[in-house]
Each structure stands twice: as C-alpha cells, then as structure tokens.
Amino acid sequence: MPRLAIARFHHEGNSFSPMPTGLDAFHARTWLAGEAARTAYRGTAIEGGGVVEFLDTHPAWQGTFLRMADTTPAGPVTREAFEAIAGEIVAGLRAQRWDAVYLSLHGAMVVEGMDLADLEMIRRVRAAIGPGVPLGVSFDLHANLDPRTVDLVNFAAGYKEHPHTDQKQTALLVLERLDGIVAGRCHPVGAIAKLEAILPSINMRTAEGPMAEIEAFARGLECDPRILDASPFGGFSYSDTAAAGGGAMVFADGDAALARASAERIVAEFRRRLQRFYIALPDAAAGIARALASERTPAAVIDGGDNPASGGIADTPAMLRALLAAAPQVPCVFAYFLDPELVQRCIAAGVGGAISGTLGARLSDSFGAPVSFSGTVLRLTDGNFVNRGPMGHGVPVSLGPTAVIGLGAVQVIVTSLFETANDPGFFDLHGIDLAQVAVLCVKAKNHFRAGFTPICPVMIDIDAPGPAALDIASFRFRHAPPTLYPLQSRSA
Numbered sequence: 140m141p142r143l144a145i146a147r148f149h150h151e152g153n154s155f156s157p158m159p160t161g162l163d164a165f166h167a168r169t170w171l172a173g174e175a176a177r178t179a180y181r182g183t184a185i186e187g188g189g190v191v192e193f194l195d196t197h198p199a200w201q202g203t204f205l206r207m208a209d210t211t212p213a214g215p216v217t218r219e220a221f222e223a224i225a226g227e228i229v230a231g232l233r234a235q236r237w238d239a240v241y242l243s244l245h246g247a248m249v250v251e252g253m254d255l256a257d258l259e260m261i262r263r264v265r266a267a268i269g270p271g272v273p274l275g276v277s278f279d280l281h282a283n284l285d286p287r288t289v290d291l292v293n294f295a296a297g298y299k300e301h302p303h304t305d306q307k308q309t310a311l312l313v314l315e316r317l318d319g320i321v322a323g324r325c326h327p328v329g330a331i332a333k334l335e336a337i338l339p340s341i342n343m344r345t346a347e348g349p350m351a352e353i354e355a356f357a358r359g360l361e362c363d364p365r366i367l368d369a370s371p372f373g374g375f376s377y378s379d380t381a382a383a384g385g386g387a388m389v390f391a392d393g394d395a396a397l398a399r400a401s402a403e404r405i406v407a408e409f410r411r412r413l414q415r416f417y418i419a420l421p422d423a424a425a426g427i428a429r430a431l432a433s434e435r436t437p438a439a440v441i442d443g444g445d446n447p448a449s450g451g452i453a454d455t456p457a458m459l460r461a462l463l464a465a466a467p468q469v470p471c472v473f474a475y476f477l478d479p480e481l482v483q484r485c486i487a488a489g490v491g492g493a494i495s496g497t498l499g500a501r502l503s504d505s506f507g508a509p510v511s512f513s514g515t516v517l518r519l520t521d522g523n524f525v526n527r528g529p530m531g532h533g534v535p536v537s538l539g540p541t542a543v544i545g546l547g548a549v550q551v552i553v554t555s556l557f558e559t560a561n562d563p564g565f566f567d568l569h570g571i572d573l574a575q576v577a578v579l580c581v582k583a584k585n586h587f588r589a590g591f592t593p594i595c596p597v598m599i600d601i602d603a604p605g606p607a608a609l610d611i612a613s614f615r616f617r618h619a620p621p622t623l624y625p626l627q628s629r630s631a
C-alpha cells in the first residue's frame with residue numbers, strides 16, 4: 140500500500156503590515172494533524188477536503204496528515220513560528236519512508252530575516268525525503284514563485300479561480316498527478332516564467348477582465364495532452380521578496396522545452412494586458428456617496444486597502460470616518476474592526492448598555508487617526524460560524540467574542556480575532572439581515588464577491604489608506620527587484 144504524507148504551511152505575507160504572524164495565529168486558525176485533520180477536512184472545499192476525497196476514492200493509498208497549518212494573511216511570519224512549523228513537518232517526513240508527499244503552500248509567505256520562505260520550505264522537504272520520492276505542491280493564484288521551485292518538485296499547480304473557489308480541485312489535481320507519477324503514467328517537467336511587474340489584485344478576478352482572458356489562454360494550452368497543467372500567477376502585491384511579481388508555471392509530460400515555451404507564452408499574454416490591471420478607484424467619501432444614492436440595495440462599499448485577506452489589519456479608520464461624516468439616515472453596517480479590548484468592554488456593558496471610546500488606529504495610526512464614538516451595545520456573540528458561501532464552504536470560522544455597536548443608523552461589528560467578512564455567515568452570526576441594509580461597508584476585496592454577488596446588487600470598490608492600498612509604488616520595497624513595474628516609477 141503506497142504511503143502518502145500530507146502537510147500544509149499556508150500563509151500570505153504582507154511585508155507592510157504592522158501585525159507580525161506568530162505561532163499563536165496558526166494555533167488560533169488551522170492547527171491540525173492526524174485523524175483529527177481527516178475529520179475536520181471531510182466535506183470542505185479547501186485543499187484538505189480534496190485530500191480526503193482523494194483518499195476515499197483511491198483506497199490503495201494510505202494517507203498520513205502531518206502538520207496542517209494556515210492563518211489569515213498578515214505581516215511576516217516570525218522566524219520562531221517558521222522554524223517550529225517547518226521543523227515539525229520535516230521531522231514527520233524523516234520519521235519513515237514515503238511513496239509520495241503532497242505539500243499545500245500559498246507561495247507568498249514572508250518570514251522575518253528570510254527571503255524566499257516557500258522555496259526554503261520546499262528545499263527542506265526535498266532534503267528530508269531525498270531525490271527519489273515524488274513531491275507535489277499546490278499554490279495560491281497569488282503566489283510569487285521563484286523559478287527554481289520547479290527543480291525541487293515533481294509536479295505543482297496553482298488555483299485557477301479568483302475568488303478561490305477551486306482550492307479543493309487544485310489539491311485533487313496535484314494528487315492525481317502524484318498518483319500518475321508513482322504508477323509511471325506521466326513524467327512531468329516544469330518551468331516558471333516571470334513577469335517583470337507587480338500587479339495589483341483589484342482587477343484580477345477570473346470571471347471577467349484581463350485575468351479571465353489569461354486563464355482562458357492557459358486552458359487553451361491544456362488542450363494539448365502533453366500539457367499537464369498551465370497555471371498563471373497574479374502574484375501577491377505586498378510580499379516584498381526577490382520573487383515578487385506575477386508569472387506562470389507550466390508542467391509538460393516529459394518535454395521541458397514545451398513547458399518553458401508555454402510558460403513564456405502565458406507571460407506574454409500578461410504583458411499584452413499589463414495596463415489593464417492598474418485601475419483607479421474612488422476614495423471612501425466618493426464611494427459611500429454613490430452607495431447612499433443607490434436605489435438597489437444593499438450597496439456594498441469594499442475597502443481593499445485594509446482587506447484582512449490581503450494583509451490588512453481590520454484597523455484603518457478612513458472608511459468609518461467617511462461613513463459617519465455622511466450622516467446616513469438609512470440602515471448601514473460596517474464590517475469590521477479587530478479590537479478585543481473593546482469587545483470585552485461591550486461584554487461588561489451588556490446588551491443595551493452605553494459604550495464610548497475610539498474605533499480604529501489601535502494597531503497603527505499611520506493610516507489615519509482613530510474615530511471617537513458614543514453608542515449602544517446591540518448584540519454580543521461567541522464569534523463562531525460555519526462558511527455557507529462557495530469559498531471555503533463548510534469551514535468553521537472563529538472570530539472570538541464579538542460585539543455589534545449601534546451608532547445611530549450605523550451598526551459596527553467589532554471582533555476579537557482576525558478573519559475577512561467573505562462569507563454571508565459572518566452577518567448571520569451578528570443577527571444582521573442584509574436584505575434590510577442599505578449600505579454595507581466592508582474591509583475586503585475580490586473574494587467578497589464569491590459569497591455576496593447573489594446578495595449585493597451593487598459593489599463599489601474604494602481605495603483608502605492601509606497596508607493593502609492600491610498604489611503599489613507608494614510602498615517602500617526593499618527586496619523586490621527595483622526594475623519591476625511600477626516600482627521603477629517611484630524613482631523616476
């Protein structure tokens with residue numbers, strides 16, 4: 140019975156976030172191993188769900204879940220957390236001989252004092268299992284991949300959809316290829332080509348626009364049966380590493396030249412569409428004015444500059460300040476601020492109690508001053524719900540204790556833990572019926588659309604100061620090649 144080792148070390152790092160990612164962040168989000176992992180992942184739409192489905196449908200394989208760790212995108216992973224998680228995975232791999240290894244990475248991890256953390260992780264895994272054991276890796280569409288990655292793995296693939304509704308399918312693809320490699324049915328060889336640009340993710344959805352066309356081109360390449368996978372990568376804009384920037388990875392069956400040429404062809408398609416990725420957005424006041432004037436409701440105002448799933452901190456004040464300045468007379472919801480101490484004060488005040496203080500700029504005031512408020516505690520929750528939307532379907536989420544604070548017509552959600560409001564369950568939890576809401580202000584970005592397109596007929600992306608703000612050239616990159624577009628425009 141062939142033995143498959145499974146491990147996950149999945150994090151998207153924002154080099155400009157003031158919030159480092161320690162081991163406790165992984166413990167609080169996904170920290171699974173062994174049979175508990177199998178139970179937790181069964182039926183979910185993420186990579187672990189794909190592993191369980193593969194093992195159920197391929198009974199010849201005996202799967203062992205080693206450490207499975209992920210957490211919400213944030214600042215760089217601490218060196219201590221990296222060594223702890225990588226060390227545990229490597230120890231598990233060294234403990235016995237495996238017939239194949241599946242590693243679930245993001246591809247845009249940033250680690251304190253270490254450039255190219257994903258590549259380092261793959262190097263350590265390869266060193267642990269030796270050159271002869273097939274290693275398959277899955278990545279996020281926002282991976283910033285170093286071209287040397289393909290020399291260390293036998294097969295790899297990235298998500299093809301943004302929002303990422305194909306996480307499970309990507310794992311299944313990698314596992315099927317590993318099965319084929321072990322059985323001698325295929326001999327993948329890969330190539331990575333890089334785009335000499337850092338792309339903002341705002342216009343990178345795969346339902347429409349330039350990324351949809353590039354994905355369609357890649358699917359066309361896969362009509363050639365020799366192409367085992369063609370994955371375009373948009374890259375993650377805020378990971379300041381030497382591998383920054385978009386690109387493409389292609390695996391072909393025994394044909395390195397074909398893989399190389401195909402990856403270059405995808406990157407050429409990126410180049411042809413480069414300027415379409417850089418779009419302008421309204422500021423918070425303009426976006427909120429449009430939403431308040433909308434006849435179709437709820438109108439969502441989406442602040443990508445503080446999107447927790449892009450390394451935002453759920454702490455920047457600009458959108459709330461603009462919303463309160465507009466003095467809305469219709470029901471509005473604001474999601475959310477991360478402020479565990481304020482939640483505790485709300486719990487002490489109780490439902491119906493008066494509460495005052497400040498909102499935002501708790502972690503950093505470099506994106507604007509805090510907003511003073513005086514309101515009422517409307518609701519308190521334990522912060523637990525299960526995703527019911529298409530992205531991460533079935534995955535339990537914990538926000539820690541949460542509170543809803545009423546400020547006139549505005550309800551503000553405050554949480555104790557960190558998670559983007561990308562699932563309608565986030566609002567069910569807080570007793571909010573979005574059908575009764577006129578304006579929904581949310582710190583989010585493209586992934587929001589997966590769950591809310593059926594709910595919000597109007598979506599207005601805005602740009603406001605924050606760790607994931609739109610203007611990439613305004614950030615001080617230190618490790619990314621300064622020749623990358625649009626970084627060179629900063630010094631020009």
Ligand SMILES: [Zn+2]
Binds near residue numbers: 279
């Ligand atoms: Zn992503």
